[in-house]
Amino acid sequence: MGFLDIRNVTKSYGQVEVLHRVDIAVEEGEFLVLVGPSGCGKSTLLNMIAGLEAITGGEIAIKDRVINGVHPSKRNIAMVFQSYALYPNMTVGQNMTFGLEMHGVPKPERDKALVSVAKLLQIDHLLDRKPGQLSGGQRQRVAMGRALVRNPDVFLFDEPLSNLDAKLRVDMRTEIKKLHHNLKTTIVYVTHDQIEAMTLSTRIAVMNKGHVQQLGTPKEIYDTPANVFVATFMGSPAMNIVPATLVIEGGRPQAAVTDAEGQVRHLRFSQPGLAAWEGKPILLGIRPEAITDPEGADRKSGNIVALRNRVTVTEPAGADTFVTMTLSGKDAIARMRADANVVAGQAFDFAVNMEKAVAFDPATEERIA
Amino acid sequence: MSAVTQDTAVSTGRATRVFLYLILILFALFYLLPLYVMGVNSLKPLPEITGGNMMALPQTWTLDPWRSAWSTAQIGVEPTGLRPYFLNSILMVVPAVAISTIVGALNGYVLTKWRFRGDTWVFGLMLFSCFIPFQIILIPMAVVLGKLGLAGSVPGLILVHVVYGIGFTTLYFRNYYASFPTELIRAAQIDGAGFFRIFWRILLPVSGPIAVVSVIWQFTNIWNDFLFGVSFGGTSQPMTVALNNLVQSSTGVKEYNVHFAGAILAALPTLFVYIVAGRYFVRGLMAGSVKG
Ligand SMILES: Nc1ncnc2c1ncn2[C@@H]1O[C@H](COP(=O)(O)OP(=O)(O)OP(=O)(O)O)[C@@H](O)[C@H]1O
Ligand SMILES: [Mg+2]
Numbered sequence: 001m002g003f004l005d006i007r008n009v010t011k012s013y014g015q016v017e018v019l020h021r022v023d024i025a026v027e028e029g030e031f032l033v034l035v036g037p038s039g040c041g042k043s044t045l046l047n048m049i050a051g052l053e054a055i056t057g058g059e060i061a062i063k064d065r066v067i068n069g070v071h072p073s074k075r076n077i078a079m080v081f082q083s084y085a086l087y088p089n090m091t092v093g094q095n096m097t098f099g100l101e102m103h104g105v106p107k108p109e110r111d112k113a114l115v116s117v118a119k120l121l122q123i124d125h126l127l128d129r130k131p132g133q134l135s136g137g138q139r140q141r142v143a144m145g146r147a148l149v150r151n152p153d154v155f156l157f158d159e160p161l162s163n164l165d166a167k168l169r170v171d172m173r174t175e176i177k178k179l180h181h182n183l184k185t186t187i188v189y190v191t192h193d194q195i196e197a198m199t200l201s202t203r204i205a206v207m208n209k210g211h212v213q214q215l216g217t218p219k220e221i222y223d224t225p226a227n228v229f230v231a232t233f234m235g236s237p238a239m240n241i242v243p244a245t246l247v248i249e250g251g252r253p254q255a256a257v258t259d260a261e262g263q264v265r266h267l268r269f270s271q272p273g274l275a276a277w278e279g280k281p282i283l284l285g286i287r288p289e290a291i292t293d294p295e296g297a298d299r300k301s302g303n304i305v306a307l308r309n310r311v312t313v314t315e316p317a318g319a320d321t322f323v324t325m326t327l328s329g330k331d332a333i334a335r336m337r338a339d340a341n342v343v344a345g346q347a348f349d350f351a352v353n354m355e356k357a358v359a360f361d362p363a364t365e366e367r368i369a
Numbered sequence: 370m371s372a373v374t375q376d377t378a379v380s381t382g383r384a385t386r387v388f389l390y391l392i393l394i395l396f397a398l399f400y401l402l403p404l405y406v407m408g409v410n411s412l413k414p415l416p417e418i419t420g421g422n423m424m425a426l427p428q429t430w431t432l433d434p435w436r437s438a439w440s441t442a443q444i445g446v447e448p449t450g451l452r453p454y455f456l457n458s459i460l461m462v463v464p465a466v467a468i469s470t471i472v473g474a475l476n477g478y479v480l481t482k483w484r485f486r487g488d489t490w491v492f493g494l495m496l497f498s499c500f501i502p503f504q505i506i507l508i509p510m511a512v513v514l515g516k517l518g519l520a521g522s523v524p525g526l527i528l529v530h531v532v533y534g535i536g537f538t539t540l541y542f543r544n545y546y547a548s549f550p551t552e553l554i555r556a557a558q559i560d561g562a563g564f565f566r567i568f569w570r571i572l573l574p575v576s577g578p579i580a581v582v583s584v585i586w587q588f589t590n591i592w593n594d595f596l597f598g599v600s601f602g603g604t605s606q607p608m609t610v611a612l613n614n615l616v617q618s619s620t621g622v623k624e625y626n627v628h629f630a631g632a633i634l635a636a637l638p639t640l641f642v643y644i645v646a647g648r649y650f651v652r653g654l655m656a657g658s659v660k661g
Contacts, residue, residue, distance in 0.1 A: 047555075050555075050559060051558075051559075052555050052558065052559075071558075072555075072558045072559045073558065073559060073560065073561030073562075077559065078559065079555075079556070079559050081552045081555070081556060082552070083550055083552050085550065085552040085553045085555070085556040087553060087556075087557070087570075087571055088575055089571070089574035089575055098557075098560050098562075098570075099559070099560035099561060102560050102561035102562050102566070103561050146556075
């Protein structure tokens with residue numbers, strides 16, 4: 001029983017079901033991020049919490065009150081839209097207090113709330129301007145201010161940063177994180193940017209095609225993805241997914257892969273519970289940062305496996321150098337320190353941190369270890 | 370902005386430019402000629418017109434034709450001048466324009482922001498009403514007005530014009546509101562504003578340009594209408610019908626100077642509306658086409 005309960009919620013447009021039995025319990029003060037590719041139903045779910053879309057099946061409750069039929073203004077939620085949706089004819093101050101005015105809050109109280117929120121967001125010098133006279137970042141702040149003034153139970157954000165340029169996006173991201181840290185509000189936040197999801201959230205719901213693929217903390221999602229979709233969607237560059245065969249050698253499960261020359265190499269797993277897969281094909285998942293040069297390998301890892309392989313391409317990217325190689329006929333990317341001495345076309349001794357490796361069933365694409 | 374317009378304008382030599390302006394001025398004079406003729410002849414005594422040159426300036430300037438047209442000229446059987454009919458027209462046109470514009474705005478609001486099953490059909494039918502010729506509805510409308518007890522009255526005329534205008538005003542407002550972001554409506558809903566509050570506080574304040582288009586369009590159409598006026602006006606006929614009666618009267622001498630003055634009087638209100646609101650007109654017409 002959470003603070004915001006989404007219980008078995010489905011959504012259909014006519015015959016088409018776009019959300020399938022979504023079940024999420026959000027605790028008070030949590031920052032839940034809904035992330036997934038375009039069209040997976042994130043906005044639809046958020047709009048159903050807000051009351052802007054009807055709920056086809058299941059129920060949504062805030063503080064144990066089922067709100068299925070309750071009008072958006074009576075749910076005690078506030079929403080920040082992708083386009084900010086500021087009223088163009090009203091000043092910043094009027095924009096921010098419009099909701100309070102509609103709820104019959106007397107003017108002195110409205111002004112008090114306005115002043116304190118405007119101070120908090122550092123927009124107190126803009127209160128008399130119209131939205132058209134603000135920069136993108138300022139509009140973003142006003143939109144958040146409008147939500148904050150209401151002091152709602154739950155904040156809903158629909159891709160609030162996607163209209164900002166790259167630098168401002170990073171700044172506002174930090175700002176939102178600080179705000180959440182200070183105010184301890186409950187937030188549901190929609191984005192298709194996996195970095196935003198990782199940095200902001202206390203928990204992430206990864207969605208695809210109307211299904212919640214995995215619900216968990218950023219660390220759980222990143223380290224133990226439930227399936228290939230989650231593994232490749234979260235993280236940049238994406239996790240390497242390499243076809244392999246499971247062999248048991250010296251009592252330990254190993255992934256047999258082929259290197260660029262067609263030689264079979266064995267990568268020893270740390271995880272238990274793979275014995276049943278002996279002799280069967282699996283998918284081996286390794287994050288780029290788990291493949292390094294021997295000096296750059298994680299010292300705390302108890303299972304670094306050496307792998308000699310030819311380098312296809314190197315891509316220096318400032319802090320890191322990305323190195324591409326061929327494993328079992330597929331491209332695999334390694335993330336090296338910038339000063340690692342790697343030359344394209346030559347063989348190199350890689351160090352693979354198999355403690356971080358995962359394995360998937362090639363048929364269902366679910367994780368098996 | 371100015372740099373852009375200069376770039377797109379074709380640069381021409383001085384001679385061509387003079388030539389162009391000459392032609393433009395000639396055309397302007399040609400189009401202004403009727404107004405000039407009406408103006409000068411409405412300020413002459415009648416003998417100067419019948420015996421002299423239509424184009425000449427008055428030898429004796431007089432306002433008598435204007436006074437006569439306004440308050441004493443024979444309209445039909447009564448020597449009332451155009452004044453009472455002018456009043457009829459005002460009493461008809463102001464409510465008719467206001468009501469049709471407000472209803473059009475509400476329709477546009479509902480058709481774009483409160484979609485319902487079959488709304489495109491409703492809109493399609495309203496669009497269709499724009500193409501129905503006046504003549505077809507004369508008899509059914511007469512029956513309806515009779516049943517409502519509004520035949521031959523100003524309220525009856527108002528009703529006819531409102532009904533006929535709603536198709537156009539709905540079209541204008543619907544297209545204007547279609548480009549208005551729906552997220553704003555949703556934000557207002559969450560803020561707790563209801564149907565009318567959203568319309569009044571969020572939508573109407575940004576509807577200026579299209580409201581001007583609607584008002585100008587409706588005003589000129591309703592003011593200049595003759596057919597509905599002569600068919601359903603009864604004893605409260607509008608200005609256009611009275612002007613016709615003034616000019617067509619078969620008794621006595623034709624007082625051309627009075628006719629000219631009366632015609633100008635009949636055209637003044639629309640002229641006034643164009644001058645006051647005209648610059649918004651173009652802006653409003655463009656508003657839907659270019660997102661700004
Ligand atoms: N009114 C509608 N009628 C029919 N289908 C709809 C309607 N609105 C949304 N959908 C469908 O529902 C699915 C989910 O849409 P939604 O807007 O929630 O996606 P999203 O995850 O927010 O994507 P994005 O990241 O692009 O915003 C999409 O496949 C979309 O085509
Ligand atoms: Mg969306």
